[in-house]
């Protein structure tokens with residue numbers, strides 16, 4: 001679990017940058033802890049939360065790749081990619097569109113390592129951000145029951161779990177891209193959460209403010 005956080009000044013931007021610095025010096029587990037401290041502070045359903053989850057999973061995936069757990073690493077690369085799709089082309093100064101193909105490559109690499117078809121990865125990988133980083137504007141967020149239900153559905157879907165989140169209006173279970181479970185193969189490049197009775201429908205491909 002995370003260390004105590006000094007929540008003074010512009011602490012989110014500080015932790016965000018610190019996470020990148022740690023990640024790029026090879027301290028992936030420590031990077032994951034900084035971003036996790038930020039993630040815990042974001043309201044449930046806020047787009048920032050899924051974005052941070054994606055970064056946390058990338059850090060954890062590299063940590064597992066380096067410590068001999070290619071199968072678990074594979075799953076996290078897949079999950080991180082799904083979570084970050086709606087943030088392309090960029091979010092909080094991170095070039096998400098440029099990052100997604102790398103996540104694909106590393107995911108396939110981990111599958112090959114797990115199957116004994118490739119040697120463990122040893123080359124380095126750097127994560128960067130530009131602009132104002134965390135201080136780039138976030139989308140407006142009202143925090144409605146619908147926001148939270150949609151977030152929960154996509155969180156479950158992207159984490160390779162069964163979607164159980166109910167529609168806030170009719171209680172029917174929501175679907176993501178028409179399904180209640182993500183396909184094993186990652187052909188998807190956008191996502192939409194829909195109530196089968198059409199009370200809720202939200203597509204995410206554009207999360208910039």
Ligand SMILES: [Zn+2]
Nearest residue numbers: 167170195199
């Ligand atoms: Zn409904």
